[in-house]
Amino acid sequence: MKIIEFYKLTDDPVLSLEIFPPQASYPIESLFHTIEELRDLEPDFISVTYGAGGSTRDRTVEIASSIKKDFGIETLAHLTCMAHSRQEVDHILETLWDRGIRNIMALRGDPPADAESLEMIQREYHYAWELIEEARKKADFGIAAAAYPEGHLECQKNSDDIIHLKQKVDAGVDVLISQLFFDNRKFFDFIDRSLQVGINCPIVPGIMPVLNAKQIKRMISLSGASITSELLKLLDKYGDLPEEMEKAGIEYASRQVEDLLTNGVPGIHMYTMNKSRQIKEIAKNAGL
Numbered sequence: 001m002k003i004i005e006f007y008k009l010t011d012d013p014v015l016s017l018e019i020f021p022p023q024a025s026y027p028i029e030s031l032f033h034t035i036e037e038l039r040d041l042e043p044d045f046i047s048v049t050y051g052a053g054g055s056t057r058d059r060t061v062e063i064a065s066s067i068k069k070d071f072g073i074e075t076l077a078h079l080t081c082m083a084h085s086r087q088e089v090d091h092i093l094e095t096l097w098d099r100g101i102r103n104i105m106a107l108r109g110d111p112p113a114d115a116e117s118l119e120m121i122q123r124e125y126h127y128a129w130e131l132i133e134e135a136r137k138k139a140d141f142g143i144a145a146a147a148y149p150e151g152h153l154e155c156q157k158n159s160d161d162i163i164h165l166k167q168k169v170d171a172g173v174d175v176l177i178s179q180l181f182f183d184n185r186k187f188f189d190f191i192d193r194s195l196q197v198g199i200n201c202p203i204v205p206g207i208m209p210v211l212n213a214k215q216i217k218r219m220i221s222l223s224g225a226s227i228t229s230e231l232l233k234l235l236d237k238y239g240d241l242p243e244e245m246e247k248a249g250i251e252y253a254s255r256q257v258e259d260l261l262t263n264g265v266p267g268i269h270m271y272t273m274n275k276s277r278q279i280k281e282i283a284k285n286a287g288l
């Protein structure tokens with residue numbers, strides 16, 4: 001089933017969960033155990049990220065197909081095109097289709113850690129919209145893509161970024177899933193700007209709870225998300241107290257989700273970081 005159907009079929013918010021494949025040296029069974037626990041939340045679908053480094057890439061297909069076949073949950077397999085040739089992408093799309101995967105999250109990706117700049121890579125793809133066009137031609141996939149409420153880090157002007165987003169949607173996107181953010185006002189403002197340029201597909205907020213003080217610095221540098229004064233206060237107060245910080249992070253994310261739901265978002269996409277207890281607590285607090 002294509003994931004867009006979930007957003008069309010019901011007025012209830014769609015719950016999606018994102019997991020990442022563990023490193024090759026790490027047993028895959030532990031992730032399956034986490035999925036089993038997350039299953040209690042009755043997610044509409046689970047998305048599986050595509051490793052930037054390459055070592056976990058094969059696992060994306062394996063995990064996504066197991067979520068569907070063994071757990072009976074719809075799945076969305078992420079795929080990045082930046083470091084692939086057209087021939088490789090064609091082969092991956094074929095494999096996904098053959099393994100019963102009907103939804104892909106079509107991404108450009110980031111340069112591999114060992115590439116000094118984007119220009120150094122022999123690139124056949126430059127932007128996600130090229131992959132979206134390709135996947136559309138290849139088979140009847142449901143297609144999701146990434147959206148950036150506070151703008152993508154590489155794009156100097158938010159007004160340009162939203163034009164690029166519109167181009168991506170026009171290439172054949174069914175659903176947009178957002179980058180993490182901590183300030184819901186930024187998301188609502190982004191929705192308004194998206195509507196103004198004619199983006200009419202569902203835009204689903206992506207929520208990543210802050211579970212420890214160290215993690216937040218990395219989250220901010222990778223995403224460019226702005227931090228709220230409320231979250232800063234929590235970090236000041238609980239930065240050196242791991243248990244209290246986790247509790248405060250769960251409460252913050254719960255309130256964020258509750259507010260988004262009150263304001264009528266089509267669904268919630270939780271970046272689970274492969275954690276089940278904390279995600280279940282947030283969902284319960286927010287009435288999901």
Ligand code: FAD
Nearest residue numbers: 049050052078107108109127128146152154155161164179
């Ligand atoms: P694009 O949409 O191609 O945009 C990239 C940049 O190019 C933007 O600055 C945009 O403004 C600009 N641009 C686009 N079109 C044009 C144009 N025509 N002319 C000029 N500039 C243009 N990464 C992974 O490696 N694996 C994952 O599984 C993964 N999952 C993700 C899931 C979500 C929900 C999100 C939000 C991000 C995810 N990422 C993942 C990160 C993503 O790969 C990076 O953010 C990457 O830098 C951009 O990918 P994109 O698909 O958004 O690129």
